[in-house]
Amino acid sequence: MSVNLQTPIDYLKGVGPNRADLLRKELGIHTYQDLINLFPNRYIDRTHYYKINKLQRNNADVQVIGKITGFKEVAQKRGKRLVATFQDETGTMELVWFRGQKWIRENLKLNKPYVAFGKTNWFSSKFNMAHPDLELLEEHEKNLRSGMQAIYPSTEKLSNKGISNRVVGKIMQQLFIETGGKFTETLSENLLSELKLISKKDALFNVHFPKNQKLLSKTQYRLKFEELFYIQLQLILKNLIHKSKIKGFPFEKVGDYFNSFFNDHLPFELTNAQKRVLKEIRADLGSNAQMNRLLQGDVGSGKTIVALMSMLIALDNDFQACLMAPTEILSVQHYNGLLELCNSLNISIKLLTGSTKTSDRKKIHESLENGELQILIGTHALLEDKVRFKNLGLAIIDEQHRFGVAQRSKLWKKNTSPPHVLVMTATPIPRTLAMSIYGDLDISIIDELPPGRKSIKTVHRYDKNRLNVFRFIREEIDKGRQIYIVYPLIQESSAMDYKDLMDGYESISRDFPMPKYQISIVHGKMKPADKDYEMQRFIKGETQIMVATTVIEVGVNVPNASVMIIESAERFGLSQLHQLRGRVGRGAEQSYCILMTSHKLSNDSKIRLETMVKTNDGFEIAEVDLKLRGPGDIMGTQQSGVLNLKIADIIKDNDILQSARFYAKKILQSDPALSKQENHTILNTYRQLSKYKNIWNYIS
Numbered sequence: 176m177s178v179n180l181q182t183p184i185d186y187l188k189g190v191g192p193n194r195a196d197l198l199r200k201e202l203g204i205h206t207y208q209d210l211i212n213l214f215p216n217r218y219i220d221r222t223h224y225y226k227i228n229k230l231q232r233n234n235a236d237v238q239v240i241g242k243i244t245g246f247k248e249v250a251q252k253r254g255k256r257l258v259a260t261f262q263d264e265t266g267t268m269e270l271v272w273f274r275g276q277k278w279i280r281e282n283l284k285l286n287k288p289y290v291a292f293g294k295t296n297w298f299s300s301k302f303n304m305a306h307p308d309l310e311l312l313e314e315h316e317k318n319l320r321s322g323m324q325a326i327y328p329s330t331e332k333l334s335n336k337g338i339s340n341r342v343v344g345k346i347m348q349q350l351f352i353e354t355g356g357k358f359t360e361t362l363s364e365n366l367l368s369e370l371k372l373i374s375k376k377d378a379l380f381n382v383h384f385p386k387n388q389k390l391l392s393k394t395q396y397r398l399k400f401e402e403l404f405y406i407q408l409q410l411i412l413k414n415l416i417h418k419s420k421i422k423g424f425p426f427e428k429v430g431d432y433f434n435s436f437f438n439d440h441l442p443f444e445l446t447n448a449q450k451r452v453l454k455e456i457r458a459d460l461g462s463n464a465q466m467n468r469l470l471q472g473d474v475g476s477g478k479t480i481v482a483l484m485s486m487l488i489a490l491d492n493d494f495q496a497c498l499m500a501p502t503e504i505l506s507v508q509h510y511n512g513l514l515e516l517c518n519s520l521n522i523s524i525k526l527l528t529g530s531t532k533t534s535d536r537k538k539i540h541e542s543l544e545n546g547e548l549q550i551l552i553g554t555h556a557l558l559e560d561k562v563r564f565k566n567l568g569l570a571i572i573d574e575q576h577r578f579g580v581a582q583r584s585k586l587w588k589k590n591t592s593p594p595h596v597l598v599m600t601a602t603p604i605p606r607t608l609a610m611s612i613y614g615d616l617d618i619s620i621i622d623e624l625p626p627g628r629k630s631i632k633t634v635h636r637y638d639k640n641r642l643n644v645f646r647f648i649r650e651e652i653d654k655g656r657q658i659y660i661v662y663p664l665i666q667e668s669s670a671m672d673y674k675d676l677m678d679g680y681e682s683i684s685r686d687f688p689m690p691k692y693q694i695s696i697v698h699g700k701m702k703p704a705d706k707d708y709e710m711q712r713f714i715k716g717e718t719q720i721m722v723a724t725t726v727i728e729v730g731v732n733v734p735n736a737s738v739m740i741i742e743s744a745e746r747f748g749l750s751q752l753h754q755l756r757g758r759v760g761r762g763a764e765q766s767y768c769i770l771m772t773s774h775k776l777s778n779d780s781k782i783r784l785e786t787m788v789k790t791n792d793g794f795e796i797a798e799v800d801l802k803l804r805g806p807g808d809i810m811g812t813q814q815s816g817v818l819n820l821k822i823a824d825i826i827k828d829n830d831i832l833q834s835a836r837f838y839a840k841k842i843l844q845s846d847p848a849l850s851k852q853e854n855h856t857i858l859n860t861y862r863q864l865s866k867y868k869n870i871w872n873y874i875s
């Protein structure tokens with residue numbers, strides 16, 4: 176190509192030193208390449224022309240073809256305004272200027288066809304357009320911007336400094352004239368033809384000058400695909416390198432434990448999503464590589480059974496398995512649940528937590544080391560050095576948000592070779608984000624709830640409606656249901672929060688007196704044994720109301736509980752609210768979630784509450800959370816690069832991301848080193864990637 180894209184922007188015809196300075200300072204555009212990469216942030220559809228008799232009031236972005244038949248000046252409070260009569264074959268309207276009259280009168284030509292573009296107003300029984308964007312029809316037709324007009328970021332702000340959107344459009348046009356618009360392709364022939372993608376050079380032209388919406392959509396698809404494809408390629412390569420370096424135990428067979436459970440003891444039919452995820456896990460376990468999989472499922476979607484059945488495969492292959500949960504309550508619950516499910520399978524399962532007695536602890540350690548113990552469930556007590564397995568084949572970690580990566584790898588080190596790892600989370604991370612960030616994990620998603628679940632009715636109530644809420648609680652208890660009332664205790668040590676909880680407990684005890692009503696209370700300051708005792712009373716149905724802090728947030732399963740009341744709901748984050756709500760709606764009865772707040776709510780709190788009221792879908796909630804808090808915040812650390820997208824939107828372009836990931840995977844599966852001739856372009860582009868860090872910096 177003849178024109179070097181690194182040419183400074185000053186050399187482009189129509190730019191000049193002043194504009195060049197502004198472009199550099201205001202938009203960071205130094206070279207031709209920077210200019211091409213200034214992608215529009217929106218478009219105005221200029222493919223349609225209105226007739227004057229079809230105009231409507233306050234129509235923005237309207238264009239009309241007509242002729243100026245005369246001018247008049249109209250006196251107003253301060254100065255004069257210039258009014259032109261603008262006419263087409265269907266009627267007459269006015270074009271109005273409040274400044275620049277002299278220039279306009281001298282330069283506009285009477286009775287020549289013009290295109291007037293702007294917003295319509297209705298004034299003195301006539302339509303008018305103030306300060307229209309006017310262009311002679313014959314010039315307009317030559318103009319590349321006559322289809323979908325690109326609007327560039329910041330140009331609206333900068334227009335009085337001399338870089339209006341129109342100016343950027345014009346110099347962009349000039350750039351394509353000077354370069355001939357011939358840019359090197361960056362995707363392979365195969366991808367282009369299989370996905371029917373438009374070429375790079377067409378995409379770059381059309382992103383700036385699309386003729387119509389259809390072409391624009393194709394263009395955006397191609398560029399977004401490319402951006403996401405190369406990010407996925409990088410992530411998957413990382414994953415492949417991990418897999419080729421770290422060997423796992425191949426679980427070759429599915430044996431008696433699994434089959435007997437599946438055929439004779441499964442308490443319900445698995446959902447299709449559960450079956451699909453199990454297949455994915457089985458495939459991993461059967462391969463030679465070490466499984467490193469993230470299992471995402473909304474609250475109550477049935478992850479536990481998937482975890483158990485995966486553990487049974489480990490047992491079938493004479494390996495041990497462990498399940499680690501973030502809290503004592505959860506570990507106990509998992510333990511009891513699994514004991515019940517495995518009742519007739521003759522498996523040895525034990526629980527190890529901070530409160531396990533020393534003598535029991537010793538026995539557990541021994542039986543783990545000699546291999547008698549097959550499944551160990553517990554809290555981070557599992558990570559202690561004394562806990563040594565004979566042959567740990569599968570480690571399942573529930574709620575990975577609470578365990579850091581370092582802790583995960585500590586589990587690995589419990590063997591000479593690392594066990595397979597399955598990380599389960601009930602706090603859905605938006606799919607897009609998960610795919611972009613967990614380069615080292617494969618992802619399975621249970622996106623279906625067990626049949627027959629009624630969606631939880633969620634309402635927002637102010638404190639002053641408390642009496643009504645209490646009446647509702649009484650009615651539900653009379654029907655035999657149980658109630659959670661949760662108080663924010665963001666930090667377990669916060670004295671004020673603790674006082675709120677205790678005050679709440681007292682007032683509830685007054686309104687729901689013994690002996691008719693029995694109340695449990697659980698909070699972080701209690702001894703584990705007391706907590707467990709209170710929890711068990713509620714689980715067994717001996718108490719009807721559970722007053723608690725967020726210790727019950729994850730995983731607690733009491734199907735008879737049908738009402739979740741969240742006090743000071745504005746103080747909780749979205750995913751936490753969703754988690755709490757997930758504690759009800761686990762049985763067949765209609766369940767309710769009542770979000771109590773005071774009147775003073777910030778905008779973000781309002782959005783959080785509205786979202787909760789509107790939807791039960793954890794993934795949708797995660798998306799809103801992502802928008803409110805930003806990806807960096809959600810993941811704890813800013814994963815720069817991966818999330819620094821120029822054209823794709825991590826929230827909206829999920830489908831494209833899936834496809835990009837699929838093809839990146841497919842290509843790497845058949846050609847991991849990208850050495851085949853057909854992947855030459857991809858390899859080349861990929862190499863540039865590591866050099867420039869950003870795929871948009873290597874257009875040539």
Ligand SMILES: Nc1ncnc2c1ncn2[C@@H]1O[C@H](COP(=O)(O)OP(=O)(O)OP(=O)(O)O)[C@@H](O)[C@H]1O
Nearest residue numbers: 443444445446474475476477478479480601625730
């Ligand atoms: N396929 C199914 N059909 C009917 N019930 C099911 C099915 N799968 C799971 N369940 C039941 O649904 C409830 C929720 O399952 P589970 O506790 O495994 O959910 P979860 O995904 O772990 O959710 P959470 O993270 O909120 O605890 C349990 O009572 C379980 O027995």
